[in-house]
Amino acid sequence: MEKDQIIIIGGGLQGLATANALLDRGEKVLVLEKNSETATAASFANAGMLTPSQSTPWNSPADILNILSGIGRKDSPMSLSLKAMPSYFLWGLKFIANSTPSKFEKISKDIFALAKYSKDLTVTIRTSEKFSYDESTNGTMKLFRDATRLQNAIILSDRIYGKSNEIEVLNQKEVIELEPALNKVRKGIVGGIHYKEDETGDAYKFCKALEGLVRSKGGRILVNTDIKRILLNKRKVNSVVTDRAVLEAKRVVVCAGCLSTTLVKQLGIKIPVKPVKGYSLTYNTAGIQNTPKLSIIDESIHIAITPFFNRIRVAGTAEFVGLNDAMHPKRIDYLNSKLNEVYPNLYSKIKDDEESELWFGFRPMSADGLPFIGESKIKGLYINTGHGHLGWTLAMGSAELLADQLVGRETQINNKPYQANR
Numbered sequence: 001m002e003k004d005q006i007i008i009i010g011g012g013l014q015g016l017a018t019a020n021a022l023l024d025r026g027e028k029v030l031v032l033e034k035n036s037e038t039a040t041a042a043s044f045a046n047a048g049m050l051t052p053s054q055s056t057p058w059n060s061p062a063d064i065l066n067i068l069s070g071i072g073r074k075d076s077p078m079s080l081s082l083k084a085m086p087s088y089f090l091w092g093l094k095f096i097a098n099s100t101p102s103k104f105e106k107i108s109k110d111i112f113a114l115a116k117y118s119k120d121l122t123v124t125i126r127t128s129e130k131f132s133y134d135e136s137t138n139g140t141m142k143l144f145r146d147a148t149r150l151q152n153a154i155i156l157s158d159r160i161y162g163k164s165n166e167i168e169v170l171n172q173k174e175v176i177e178l179e180p181a182l183n184k185v186r187k188g189i190v191g192g193i194h195y196k197e198d199e200t201g202d203a204y205k206f207c208k209a210l211e212g213l214v215r216s217k218g219g220r221i222l223v224n225t226d227i228k229r230i231l232l233n234k235r236k237v238n239s240v241v242t243d244r245a246v247l248e249a250k251r252v253v254v255c256a257g258c259l260s261t262t263l264v265k266q267l268g269i270k271i272p273v274k275p276v277k278g279y280s281l282t283y284n285t286a287g288i289q290n291t292p293k294l295s296i297i298d299e300s301i302h303i304a305i306t307p308f309f310n311r312i313r314v315a316g317t318a319e320f321v322g323l324n325d326a327m328h329p330k331r332i333d334y335l336n337s338k339l340n341e342v343y344p345n346l347y348s349k350i351k352d353d354e355e356s357e358l359w360f361g362f363r364p365m366s367a368d369g370l371p372f373i374g375e376s377k378i379k380g381l382y383i384n385t386g387h388g389h390l391g392w393t394l395a396m397g398s399a400e401l402l403a404d405q406l407v408g409r410e411t412q413i414n415n416k417p418y419q420a421n422r
């Protein structure tokens with residue numbers, strides 16, 4: 001056991017990025033992961049988008065209406081289970097309280113500042129370390145089937161991001177020129193927005209590259225290690241109890257995604273973070289001609305479709321169902337039907353692919369839409385979680401913010417909006 005090492009709980013995007021940032025500051029780190037492999041929870045098969053352009057939280061008035069209209073339903077993009085409702089009650093009140101126009105705008109700007117910082121860091125590490133994760137720098141495109149909604153999205157983008165996020169508004173013809181695979185469904189499309197600075201890639205492959213880097217810098221990663229408790233001595237972190245041993249540590253960073261709340265609650269710390277379940281389906285497209293090249297967000301049906309090398313992934317749905325790990329067939333039907341709506345030609349060729357991969361994960365969603373990054377009110381207890389639907393987009397920047405605070409350095413962007421003890 002290394003003296004003075006920092007224990008990081010969780011080997012997902014936040015845990016691995018945090019380990020890397022701390023190693024860069026000369027710290028020793030030990031990542032503890034309860035699963036048999038890193039990046040197998042929420043960071044495994046997400047939509048693969050690095051999208052500062054989508055920095056709005058999910059508590060806009062329109063989203064709240066969508067959630068409420070999906071109560072008890074399994075065939076709508078957003079849904080709230082009646083059984084899980086009580087567990088979301090207090091969190092839900094805060095979620096709604098943060099949806100006023102002024103708060104929505106301020107929070108969106110704060111998310112954007114971190115997302116932009118983070119994306120630049122992702123580009124830097126990819127270039128300097130020669131990471132390869134099926135990345136694409138072509139941007140993302142949002143499709144619109146309603147002219148008013150397109151106009152509103154342009155106004156929102158101008159108001160929140162201004163010139164700091166380069167967009168191109170496209171008419172129907174230009175949408176098809178940019179993504180010819182949409183030609184068959186062109187009639188339903190009124191236009192689109194090309195977010196040129198967004199990127200895409202496979203988050204799991206990114207995690208694996210990061211894991212290799214962490215190990216090469218001397219960081220240690222132990223899998224199959226479940227943290228049961230964090231122990232204190234005189235209100236300071238003293239050790240962690242795993243299912244195998246007690247490990248001494250004066251500094252612990254909780255990056256346990258949706259399970260972070262349980263670990264810190266034992267110490268009297270409540271952070272309003274709840275699981276929001278989402279699904280993805282990944283199909284093999286090897287050997288198929290004219291497959292899509294650009295990542296698409298279909299605004300009206302709340303899904304994202306991202307092509308990777310020889311694969312395509314459709315992801316979406318937001319279910320407020322607690323940590324319910326049942327795979328509901330209606331969710332799978334929903335994703336398939338939406339993929340078919342957007343790319344009918346392609347879908348007819350891949351629908352019988354027996355090796356398609358179905359996945360679900362739980363987004364750690366905070367009540368105000370902002371992550372919790374930094375030291376808690378307990379000395380030595382740090383938190384880096386609550387990144388919701390943007391956990392990859394925000395990972396590298398969040399890790400830098402956490403690491404700078406932990407070693408007492410000035411942060412590169414204002415860290416106040418994301419403070420862990422807010």
Ligand SMILES: Cc1cc2nc3c(=O)[nH]c(=O)nc-3n(C[C@H](O)[C@H](O)[C@H](O)COP(=O)(O)OP(=O)(O)OC[C@H]3O[C@@H](n4cnc5c(N)ncnc54)[C@H](O)[C@@H]3O)c2cc1C
Pocket residue numbers: 009010011012013014015032033034035038039040041042043044045046047048049050051225226227228255256257258259260263276277278279280315316360361362363364384385386387388389390391392393394
């Ligand atoms: C359908 C879907 C699509 C998404 N699309 C995107 C996207 O396109 N772009 C984007 O930016 N974000 C996206 N996200 C969000 C993003 O994937 C998550 O925010 C991110 O993966 C969260 O990372 P994390 O490290 O906080 O959590 P996780 O990846 O869940 O990692 C936490 C880790 O902690 C471990 N752990 C928990 N408790 C313990 C314990 N007691 N002891 C030891 N280990 C423990 C878990 O096993 C897990 O490995 C999407 C999410 C979903 C569900």
